Amino acid sequence: MRALIIVLLPFLALFLQTTFFRSFSIQGAVPDLLLILVIFYSVFNGSTKGAVYGVACGIWEDLYQGRIIGVNAICKGITAFILGRMQGEVFQENILVGVIGVLGGTIINVALLFMISFLAIPGFSLNRAILADVVYHGVYNVIISAPIYIWYLRSSRGGVLREGQSI
Amino acid sequence: MGLFTTSKKKGAWTLLLTALILLLVVKWGSSDSLGLGVVERWVRNSYAPLQKGVASVQQGLGQFGTRVLGLQDLKQLLQTEQALNQQLSLENMRLRESQAEVERLRGLLDYRNAQIGQFDLEAARIIGHAPNNWYRTMTVDKGADYGLTLNMPVITPDGLVGKLINVNRSTAQVLLITDREMAVGAIIQPTRENRGIVEGVGDGRLRMINIPYYSQAQDGDLAVTSGISQTYPPGITIGTIRDIQKEANGLVLSASVEPAVNLDRLEEVLIIKSFQVAEAPANQGV
Incomplete structure (x- = not known):
């Protein structure tokens, strides 16, 4: 059951991102539910598993977008690997772990996307509009991370995501 | 013992396997004549029914709300007027261009009226958007089944929206004019x-x-x-x-x-399946 939920969650997250949350965008920005999911998975399962899950979710997103395959896989994989270091170092029951994790993860992910864009897209440059977009995106991620973290924590402790129901 | 165990050796193997899968996906993801690879087509197909369902539910909810408020007749009238308005806007856009052309050619002796381009249009509903703001794309509810192919222009009566970059059997992806690759x-x-x-x-x-x-x-x-x-x-x-x-x-x-x-406020678009370009007047010198 746990395995099935973990596989289905990215599918559901991308579906909600591309439909439901577009109706509730903040200045055109929508939350990156896939990234939030990857961050929480890393915080609870560590760097290696997190990186694999991050790469898998990133590939899924890349395939949906049909553009440069691998960009999101790399960014989400590295972000998950870094955030996964928090496992065992933080008190997971504290909701701030989830919120700060998402804030940090969003910053890392965006920084990696910028780096790849600078390298891969000729003439790419940052401007106020792009930065404003990133800020709205980050704020949205942080706001929505709290309820999702509460659900994830409860599910991991005694619900469908509880360890022991190994994949 | 599950697939995800904590030994470093297994971790390394898992990462290696992930890299291999990534390479295979990139290879299979190579696009065909409709801009999609096998895996991408499968991923997109898996979302199409759900996205169409959500779009229908949203439309249904809107209609229900309208009925509850007793405004169904008004809604129908509004739709008729909107359709007429769209038609007139399109015509107006073409006429504006035509007017400019006429003014430009007026002085020429062998002037003849250019034929205004005729569009073969396919209306489509937007059922999905890009999952993030790095790419500016939208998904529409019609694809190759309706004769859509790559690079077809997408418009509204107000103007240009973009062009088709991926075409699936029942859906297509629109690259918006605001995307940096456009x-x-x-x-x-x-x-x-x-x-x-x-x-x-x-x-x-x-x-x-x-x-x-x-x-x-x-x-x-x-x-x-x-x-x-x-x-x-x-x-x-x-x-x-x-x-x-x-x-x-x-x-x-x-x-x-x-x-x-x-x-940001688009719900329907028009896809130009074919168009006729007006013939340039002979010896016009412009």
Whole structure:
């Protein structure tokens, strides 16, 4: 059951991102539910598993977008690997772990996307509009991370995501 | 013992396997003539029914709300008026371009009326958006089954929306004009300078480059498709020229362009399946 939920969650997250949350965008920005999911998975399962899950979710997103395959896989994989270091170092029951994790993860992910864009897209440059977009995106991620973290924590402790129901 | 165990050796193998899968996906993801690979097609297909369902539910909820408020007749009237308005706007857009053309050709002895391009249009509903703002794309509910293919222009009565970049059996992906990979040959309507290129900046805005330094273009002028690329019919409104600036080399100008279409509020679009370009008058010298 746990395995099935973990596989289905990215599918559901991308579906909600591309439909439901577009109706509730903040200045055109929508939350990156896939990234939030990857961050929480890393915080609870560590760097290696997190990186694999991050790469898998990133590939899924890349395939949906049909553009440069691998960009999101790399960014989400590295972000998950870094955030996964928090496992065992933080008190997971504290909701701030989830919120700060998402804030940090969003910053890392965006920084990696910028780096790849600078390298891969000729003439790419940052401007106020792009930065404003990133800020709205980050704020949205942080706001929505709290309820999702509460659900994830409860599910991991005694619900469908509880360890022991190994994949 | 599960697939995810904690030993470092297993971790390394898992990462290696992931890299291998990534490589295979990239290989299978190579696009075909409709812009999609096998895996991408499968992923997109898995979402199409759900997205169409959500779009239908949203439409159904809207209709229910209207009935509850007893405004069904008014809604029908509004829809009729909107359809008429769209038709007239399209006609007006073509007529505006035609008018400019007529004025330009009036002095020529062998002037003859150019035929206004005729569009074969397919209406489609937007059922999905890009999962993030790095790419400016939308998904529509029609695909190859309706005769859609790559690079078909997508418009609304207000102007250009983008073009099709991926076509699935039942859905298609629209690359919006605001995407940074988008570039459209453009004419500034009053001045007829036709070497301009309108490109997406990636943040929802447009920029027109390559405007000659001697251009008399002003804020508020319309930028329309030039038709030079043969992807887009000529005369489709792209946006309004704002903030013209001289480039550093002094040889050309550039300008911000405010998109004619509000891309954040789109629900339906029109896809141009084919179009006839007006024949250029003989010996016109322009």
